[in-house]
Amino acid sequence: MTHRTQVAIIGAGPAGLMLGHLLHRAGIDSVILETRSEAYVVERVRAGVLEQGTVDLMRESGLGERLDREGLRHEGLSIAFAGSRHRIDLSGLTGGRAITIYGQHEVVKDLIAARTAAGRPVHFNVERVVVDELASERPRVRYVQDDASHEILSDFIAGCDGSHGTCRSSMPAAHTQTFEHEYPFGWLGILAEAAPASDELIYSCHSRGFALFSMRSPTITRLYLQCAPDEDLSQWSDDRIWSELRVRLGTEDGWVPADGPILQKSVTGMRSVVTEPMRYGRLFLAGDAAHIVPPTGAKGLNLAMADVRRLASALVSFYVAADDTALNEYSGMALRRTWRAQRFSSWMTSALHRVEHASGFEHRRQLAELEYLVGSRAAMTSFAENYVG
Numbered sequence: 001m002t003h004r005t006q007v008a009i010i011g012a013g014p015a016g017l018m019l020g021h022l023l024h025r026a027g028i029d030s031v032i033l034e035t036r037s038e039a040y041v042v043e044r045v046r047a048g049v050l051e052q053g054t055v056d057l058m059r060e061s062g063l064g065e066r067l068d069r070e071g072l073r074h075e076g077l078s079i080a081f082a083g084s085r086h087r088i089d090l091s092g093l094t095g096g097r098a099i100t101i102y103g104q105h106e107v108v109k110d111l112i113a114a115r116t117a118a119g120r121p122v123h124f125n126v127e128r129v130v131v132d133e134l135a136s137e138r139p140r141v142r143y144v145q146d147d148a149s150h151e152i153l154s155d156f157i158a159g160c161d162g163s164h165g166t167c168r169s170s171m172p173a174a175h176t177q178t179f180e181h182e183y184p185f186g187w188l189g190i191l192a193e194a195a196p197a198s199d200e201l202i203y204s205c206h207s208r209g210f211a212l213f214s215m216r217s218p219t220i221t222r223l224y225l226q227c228a229p230d231e232d233l234s235q236w237s238d239d240r241i242w243s244e245l246r247v248r249l250g251t252e253d254g255w256v257p258a259d260g261p262i263l264q265k266s267v268t269g270m271r272s273v274v275t276e277p278m279r280y281g282r283l284f285l286a287g288d289a290a291h292i293v294p295p296t297g298a299k300g301l302n303l304a305m306a307d308v309r310r311l312a313s314a315l316v317s318f319y320v321a322a323d324d325t326a327l328n329e330y331s332g333m334a335l336r337r338t339w340r341a342q343r344f345s346s347w348m349t350s351a352l353h354r355v356e357h358a359s360g361f362e363h364r365r366q367l368a369e370l371e372y373l374v375g376s377r378a379a380m381t382s383f384a385e386n387y388v389g
């Protein structure tokens with residue numbers, strides 16, 4: 001069966017769903033294809049920190065209501081090291097900007113609800129997605145759903161299919177370059193039914209390794225521990241996880257995170273990847289399909305949202321004003337922001353994580369770096385500007 005649309009969107013993560021939403025609001029038709037089930041996409045636990053720009057985008061596009069009701073606005077965060085916690089006043093240092101805690105799966109839920117209300121489809125559970133004719137004015141997507149073959153003819157394809165998707169690898173190798181860096185760390189993340197024992201996030205640099213205290217709601221705590229990239233989760237009983245978290249996050253004033261039943265556990269490796277350019281012919285990449293950042297700076301989801309905001313606006317200029325200037329500038333502009341986020345995320349990763357087999361020199365250097373950060377208004381301002389986005 002052959003379908004026609006203006007923009008074929010591959011992937012129903014935050015990038016693909018937000019792009020479809022913004023295009024719909026501008027009267028531009030799209031079809032979204034997703035290999036996973038709706039339940040899987042909605043329940044996937046990932047990021048939780050929304051930068052001001054992402055919150056603004058949600059509000060401006062009519063998705064602010066639940067976010068404003070349930071999101072937790074944070075005007076500061078703490079960095080812990082050598083037994084003490086040091087607060088960084090994000091809002092005070094950035095003219096009132098802040099971050100908002102609102103789980104990525106809540107963003108995805110809101111976007112799917114808006115898509116459904118608009119009567120526009122997300123095709124879940126599709127298989128064998130192939131994109132081709134990318135250099136022509138009629139790029140084509142083929143896929144299989146319920147054992148039937150389908151074809152979409154569109155003006156553009158948006159590759160929003162994440163780091164393991166098909167779009168990036170469909171760009172001719174001679175036309176693209178991929179820059180990669182593997183970090184020798186992973187994060188063991190848990191979601192726990194426990195009231196957050198602090199109102200704000202705590203990033204901790206400890207001689208036993210990095211730890212992060214975060215939350216999802218007034219009753220749910222989200223915590224991370226630095227581990228090996230291929231850490232075996234079966235070696236981590238709930239008791240072992242809590243005792244390690246207490247050691248790495250606890251401070252001399254006696255503060256430790258409150259514990260409770262663990263609802264979810266996972267291990268994620270850490271990588272930096274950037275593909276240049278983010279476009280080939282009529283295929284545009286956005287979000288994790290084009291770039292991955294280590295999670296330390298909380299940038300992945302926010303970069304994906306910044307990409308699709310820019311891409312949607314460029315497509316609107318193309319359709320409404322017959323002007324392709326912004327489409328031609330998309331890759332260059334998005335890559336500048338991406339490399340800024342890579343710089344900050346890799347700096348934050350190296351400032352806070354323990355390097356296995358490093359001499360005491362490395363940890364002492366980190367402590368000096370962090371002492372400078374929390375002791376200098378200029379350094380804290382630079383940190384706050386980068387963190388809030």
Ligand code: FAD
Nearest residue numbers: 011013014015035046047161162165287288298299300301
């Ligand atoms: P994704 O969310 O990956 O969405 C891509 C979608 O495309 C997926 O639904 C996928 O199923 C679908 N897809 C793949 N292939 C195809 C295909 N061939 N056809 C159709 N659909 C396809 N960031 C943070 O800031 N903080 C965190 O704590 C954090 N934790 C993370 C934990 C994990 C396990 C992972 C993988 C990422 C994490 N990130 C985190 C990064 C953040 O979640 C991502 O940057 C964000 O999801 C990017 O959104 P996206 O829409 O570009 O990609």
Ligand code: DHB
Nearest residue numbers: 047048214295296297298
């Ligand atoms: C969370 C994730 C991050 O990667 C981060 O830097 C801060 C918070 C979170 O899941 O809440």
